[in-house]
Amino acid sequence: MFKISEFSKLSQVPAKTLRFYDQLELLKPAYTDQQSGYRYYKSEQMLDLHRILAFKDLGYTLEQIKQLLNDNVSTAEIRGMLRLKQSDLHSLIQSEMERLRRIEVRLKQIERQSDGLSRYEVLVKKVEPLMVATLKETTSRASIPELFEEIDKYLKWNGIPLPVPHMVMWHGCPECESTIDLEIACPIPRKLQDTVRFQSKLLPDMTVASVTHMSRPDADTPVSIDLGSWIEENGYRISSEMPSREVYLSPQESNKLRYVTESQMPILGTGFMQ
Structure with missing residues (x-):
């Protein structure tokens, strides 16, 4: 048998690492002197050590390696x-x-x-499912602030503390002058009682290209053009199955009509698809 220093030199694995493997019961010495505490290893244990190092090289954690080396696996x-x-x-x-x-x-x-x-920094991220109260309308963009006030009253009536972020989901063209199909939404902690005007629903998860900027909900913003160019340049495709979103996070302190806004464009693909 080999002393731990000899086994370390033979295997080119530090003695400190061998002691750690012993503590984890990943590679126990063949014999430990009860009086001195010296550890001794057999030459055939080199095979077990090499298996550990091989699995470690593949990226497994020591706990996963311990499971892999279990005789019952x-x-x-x-x-x-x-x-x-x-x-x-x-x-x-x-x-x-x-x-x-x-x-x-x-x-x-x-x-x-x-x-x-x-002009803008684009981020690709996963948007998690979200429970929201919604209000659908076919209208002009100029009426969005009034719709924000209407849904706030509904939330307040249901005991939801304000303020909450407002979201606009575009089912039609955001740049159109009138008759835009849109949906106002606000996150809620629980499902509320539906009415003729308002509904509660769970928005699905999706992958989006996201940009944060300053904007007014009642005015057009050129960010969608920049976002579309970025999506094309990076090899993604815009999803036609889900509406784009604008999330109005908070009003600017010096100008309550301008909001810190996150524009989210749903995308498909992994970028630079062939």
């Missing part, structure tokens, strides 16, 4: 864990490739702009 279970890790790594690589491509597009934008700055 079947070959089918090990195969399943490896395939799951393979899928995770593919997703990670894809995500990092998308990030790299977005950086490349951003660098090209900076090179094209004289001041070196983009």
Whole structure:
């Protein structure tokens, strides 16, 4: 048998690491002297150590490796864990490739702009499901502030504390001068009693290209043009299944008609699809 210092030199694994593996019961010494506490290893334990290092190189945690090395784990279970890790790594690589491509597009934008700055910073993110109270209307954009006031009264009547963020979901063209199909929505903690004008529903999750900017809900903003250009340049597609959203987070202190606004465009694809 080998002393821990000898086994460490033979395996090129630090003695500190071997002691840690012992504490985790991942690789126990073949023998431990009860009086001195010295650890001794057999040469065949080198095979177990190499398996640990191999799984570690594949990205598994020590707890996962401990499970993999368990005698009760079947070959089918090990195969399943490896395939799951393979899928995770593919997703990670894809995500990092998308990030790299977005950086490349951003660098090209900076090179094209004289001041070196983009008007807006675009973020791709997942929007989680959200329970909302909604009010549908076919109207002009100028009437949106009045609709905000109407839904606020409904929320207040149902005991929902104000203020709450207002959301506009565009079922029609936001730039149209009149007869826009839109839906006002506000997040709520629970389902409310429906009326002729108001309904409660759960908005589905979706992936969006998002931009935060200052805007007025009753006036057009050019941000949708910039957002559309970014989506095209980065190889995404606009989803036709879900409406775009504008989330009016809070009014500006110096001008209550202007809001900190998040424009969300639902997108499909993973970017730079072939």
